[in-house]
Amino acid sequence: MNIEISKIANLPTSYGDFKIQSFKQNDKEHLAIFTYTLPSIPTVRIHSECLTGDVFKSLKCDCGEQLDFALKQIQKDGGMVIYLRQEGRGIGLFNKVNAYSLQDLGHDTIKANELLGFKQDYRDYKIVDEILKHFNIKKIKLMTNNPLKLTSLKHTKIVKRVPIIINSCEYNYEYLETKKEKMGHLL
Ligand SMILES: Nc1nc2c(ncn2[C@@H]2O[C@H](COP(=O)(O)OP(=O)(O)OP(=O)(O)O)[C@@H](O)[C@H]2O)c(=O)[nH]1
Ligand SMILES: [Zn+2]
Secondary structure, three states: OOEEEOOOEEEEEOOEEEEEEEEEEOOEEEEEEEOOOOOOOOEEEEEEOOHHHHOOOOOOOOHHHHHHHHHHHHHHHOEEEEEEOOHHHHOOHHHHHHHHHHHHOOOOHHHHHHHOOOOOOOOOOHHHHHHHHHOOOOEEEEEOOOHHHHOOOOOOEEEEEEOOOOOOOOOOHHHHHHHHHHOOOOO
């Protein structure tokens, strides 16, 4: 895998002080955001980009609140957010907006993808192993509810799953139900 690795920079945030490093794979510029001190078994959040949720605080999904939860918890416990540029479960922002438009007509998140000719999920997590190897991290506590993520790492041992549960609201209720019933999320 051909990866370009940036220098490390300080990233002071409203959550506290982090460091940031970018890992460039083809045209994707992924990020590791990590605490100054990393425990021997750090808490890691693998977060897939969701511009609408992460930046604009959309209530259609739980991404923004999950990122908020992860940054708070990781600032406290020590660890890393690996921010993967796999917007819309890999279909990209433009297609996700088209999928949202179909969801406005009553289709769920999976059906909307299918109506556009896409599978439900295109993400892959190989780069995560490479990023963790770069930091010499061999064991992690993984913050997720997604069972696919728990089996996605080949070089890193997940010693514990840390649930990341966000309260549902009227706008994301169906999305969370679909994740639980059709995608097997541990909610
Ligand atoms: N195609 C599509 N992508 C979506 C939709 N809602 C959120 N996403 C994307 O889904 C990704 C987040 O996936 P989730 O299933 O919410 O969570 P996860 O990362 O699989 O699992 P957790 O680790 O438990 O959070 C991000 O890339 C979002 O942009 C949607 O309705 N359609
Ligand atoms: Zn989202």
